[in-house]
Amino acid sequence: MKNLIITLVFAFFTHSFYAQGAFDKFDGQDDVTSVIVNKKMFDLMSKVKVDATDKETQQYINLIKKLDYLKVFTTKNPKIEADMKASADKYIKTAGLEELMRVNDSGKNVRIMVKSGSTDTQIKELLMFVDGAKNDETVLLSLTGNFDLNEISVLTDKMQLPGGSDLKKASKGKK
Secondary structure (H helix, E strand, O other): OHHHHHHHHHHHHHHHHHHHHOOHHHOOOOOEEEEEEEHHHHHHHHOOOOOOOOHHHHHHHHHHOOEEEEEEEEEOOHHHHHHHHHHHHHHHHHHOOEEEEEEEEOOEEEEEEEEEOOOOOEEEEEEEEEEOOOOOOEEEEEEEEEEEHHHHHHHHHHHOOOOHHHHHHHHHHOO
16 A cells, blocks of 8 residues: 555656656757746735736736746747657547647647646646747647636736636637
């Protein structure tokens, strides 16, 4: 019994760290713009004093309290785009993510995958991959925490994330 518990704990932690490390190779690469926000920064951001009458900002503060990690990588380099796509595909298969939404619009392919929480709209992990069309950026976004999908549009508005309009569509689509 003790061995089973140790094995389960090890498997859980290994999987959690894999989610953080799966895309780290893109951080610091030439031709890749990266934004990485960790739990400590989200905690600091949530302590900002806001006007109690500003409902949207209050929603934003409530959401960031629930987030653990945000990673966004963008590039226009075709070689790196191919590597990002391969890494995302591999991660999707191994992480147990399910497709939330897929859009193909004028050569731009958007895939939004999630790992659900305790309810239909509760999300533990969100992965978005935007395969850029000609002259568009390829975007790889990974967001972990324990948040409601319906709150995501507040985050994309306030942080002006690449691919944010696609995330907005997804949050409106699954209610």
